[in-house]
Amino acid sequence: MRRTYALSLLFGLSMAALSACGSDKEQPGAANTPERKKDPITLSVFGLGVKEEEFNDRFRGELSKRFPYITFKYISPDTGNSLPELVARGETPDLIRTDIPNLKNNYLDLKIGTDLNPFVKSHSYDLNRFNPPFVQEMIDAGQNGALYGIPYPPYIPMVLSFNKSLFDQFGVPYPKDGMNWDEVYEIAKKMSRTEGGSAYRGFSGNVMAMLRDNTYGYPILDPNADQLYNPEKWKTIFSNFIRLYKIPNNKIDPVVGAELNGEAFNKGKVAIHAYQYSTYAPIPETIDWDIVSYPTFPGEAKIMAWRGPAYWSVSALSKHKDDAFQVIMAMVSDEVQLADSKKGILPTVINKQIKDAFGQERPDLKNKNIGALFYYKEWAPYSPKRISGAATVATVLQQNNMAVTFHDVAMEKTDMNTALSQLDEKLKQELAKDKNK
Template sequence: MRRTGALLASVVLLSSLLAGCGGGKEQGNAGGEAVVKPKEPFTMKIWGGGVTPQEFDDRFRDVLKKKFPHITVEYIQNGKGTTMPELVAAGDVPDLIRTDVPTLVSGYLDLQLGFDLTELVKKHQYDLPRFNQVFIDEIVDAGRSKALYGLPVPPYFPQALYYNKDLFDRFGVAYPKDGMTWDEVYDLAQKMTRTEGGVSYRGFSSNPVNMLRDNPFSLPILDPNEDRLADPEKWKLLFDNFKRFYEIPNNTIEKTSSAENTAFSKGNVAMMANQHSVYLTIPPEVNWDMVSYPVLPGAPKLMPQRGPAYWSISKTSEHKEEAFEMIMAMLSDEVQMEDSRKGIPTTLVKEDIKKELGKGHPVYSTKNMQAINVYPPVPYTTKRKAGLADVPGATQQTLMGTTFIDVASGKTDVNTALRTLEEKLKAELEKQKNK
C-alpha cells in the first residue's frame, strides 16, 4: 500500500507540473481547448517621406489594419518639424522609414538609423527574386556596405513618349508607335512643328532634367571614381541627340526646365519625352496617349527609368520583426496588383501584375500603358566610390539641366558647355571637401 500511495502521489505531482507549463497558452476552457493569449497592442510609427496620408491610407492602411489588428499605425509625412533629422534630434524615431537612393546616406545612414534586412529575409525565407533585380542591386550599392537597407516599394518612374492625338489627327500625320528610334521621332517633330491660323504648334518637348539623368546608358553625371564629369563623349552623344529637336525652327525650348516640363499640358505640343508618373498631371482637355521611349543608336534597347523608394527599418526600432512583416504585407502580390491597376508601376517581375497596369483607372485604362513594358529597365546608375567627396544629386541634376538649356537655346556649343559643367562640378566638390 505504501508503494501504491507513493506512485499515486508522483502521478499527481507530474500532472500538476504539466498543467503549470501550459505550452505558452492560457488555461484550457470548459471544452478542454487551449486559448491563445492575445497579442499585446502597440503603436508602429511609419514615416513616409513626401507621400500624403491620403495616399498611404488608400494603398496600405486597410491591409495593415486587417492583418495586424493589435497594432495602431501612426503615419508621419515629411514636413516642418517632421523631417528625419528633426525626429532623430527629438528622440522620436519611426520604426518604418520610406527611404530613397538619393538620400539614403544623408537621410538614413548618416543619422545612424541603418538596419540590414538580410537576416530577416533569411528568417522569413523571403523571395527577393520576385523583385526586379535592378532595384535590389541599386539599394545594396547605394548603401556602400553590401547590406540590404530596404525593399523596393512602387512606383518607379519609367520613361515614355507622350503624344497629342488631336494634333496628329488635325495635321493628318500617323501616330507615333512603340519601338521607334530617335531619328524617327525627329522626323515626326519636324512635320508637326508649324504655324496655322496664327497659332504656333511645337513638335517636341521634354522634361530636360530626367531625360538626361535617366538615360539609356545609365550614365552618371559625376564620375564614380574620379573628380570629373563622367564619360564626356557619351554626354556629348546625348546632348547632340536632344538639342537637334530644339533647333527645329519654332520649336524653341522654354527658359527653364520646369516650364519646358509643362509645355505639353498647354495643348499645342505634339510630343513629350517624360516619365510615366501618377504624379504627372496632364489636363483632361489634352487627348494624349503614349508609346515606348525611343531607342538611341549605339545605346542598349532598354527603358530609362528612375528607381523606386524603399521600405526600411530603423536600427532603433523595438518592433523590427513586426515592421518586416508589415513590409511584406505592403509589398504583397495583392497590394501590388491593386497598385498596378491604379497605374502605379510594379517593382515586381510578375507579368500578370504588369499587364494590369492602369486597367482600373478612369484615364489610364484608355491609354497604351504597356508602352513602359516594351523594354526592360536600364541598370541603375553607378554610385560614387565610398570615401570620395560627392555632390548632392539634386545639385548635379540642376547643373545638368541648366547646361542643356543653354545649349538647346543656342547660348553655347556642346563641347564648351560640357567643359563648363565639369568645372562647376569640381567647384561643388571643393565645397563638400571644405565642409
C-alpha cells in the same frame, strides 16, 4: 522627372483587396498574420513625398488586419517635419520611405540606416520576386553589400506622350512603339509650325530625366574619380537632344521647370513630350493623348529607360525593427501589388498576373496604349555608384545641376564644352564640401 525643377518625385496611390490569388502562404513575399498575441506597440511611419491620406487608402486597412497589435502613427513631411528635423528632435520614425536620389542626404547621412539583410535571412524572404535592378541598385547605392530598403510600387519608365488632336489636325501619322531618336526628330520637324496665328512645338521633354535615366547608364559623377563622368560621352547625349531644340519653332521653354513639367504640352501646344510615366503626373483631360515607348539611340539596343521605385526602410533607432520589417513585407505583398496594379500603379514584382492586371480599374486608361509601358523586354543599366568610401554628391543635386547645364546650352547661353566644364567644377566643389564634413 516631370513634376518640378527642385524635383523629388512622388510615388504611390490606392489599395484594393486580392480576391482570387490564394492565401498568404501561397503568395511569395506575403507577411503572415502573427499567430500569437503580442504586446501592443506603436510604429511611426515617415512618408517622404506622400500624404497620410495615401498611406491610409493604400496600406492602413491591410496592416490593421495583419497587425492588430500595432498602432500606426503617420508623419507627413510637412513644414517643420522633415526627416533631419525629426531626427534632431529625437523623434526618428520607425519606418521611412526613401528613394535612391534621397538615400544619402536624407537617410544615410543622418546615421539612421539599417541593413535589412539580416531580416531577409531570418524571414527567408524572397528578393527574387522583385525586378532585379530595383534590389541591386539599392545595394549598390548603400555599398558594402547593405540593403537599406525594399522596393515598392511604382517604378517610373520613360515614355513619349503625344497629342492626337494635333497630329490629326496636321495630317501627320501618330508616333509608334519602338522608334529611335532620328525618327522622333523627323516627326518633330513636321509638327513644329505656326498656323492660324498659333505656334506649335513638335517636341518638349523632361530633360532632367532624359539625361539622368539615359539608356547607356552613364552616371553624372564619375564612379572612380572626383570629376564629371566622361565629358565626350555626355556630349554625344547632349547633341542628340539639343538638335530637337534647334528645329525652327521648337525652342526650349526659357523656364527650366516649365520644360521639365511639360506645361506647353498640357496646354495643347506641343505634339510630343518625353517624360516619366507616373500616375502622379496626370495629363489634363482636355488633351486627347496617348503614349508610345521611349525612343532608343539609332543602332543601339532596344531597352527601357527608367527610374527606380521608392523604398521602405527601417530606422537604426527603432526599438521594433523586426516588426517594422514584417510591416514592409505586407506593404509589398502580392495582394497589395495586385490591387495597386489594377489602379494603374506599376508593380515592382515580376509576377505576370500582377503586371497583366495593370489599369483594369482605370476607365481613363481603357483606350490607351498601355503596352508601351511593357514594350521593351530588357532594362537599361542604372548608373554605377561611387566606389565605397569615396566622397560623393547627393543625386538630387547632381541631376539638378545637369539639367541647368543642358538648359543653358539649349538656350544658347553658352557652348557645350564650356557648360560641361563648368558642371565639372561644380561637382568638384560639392565633393570638397562632402570631404570636409
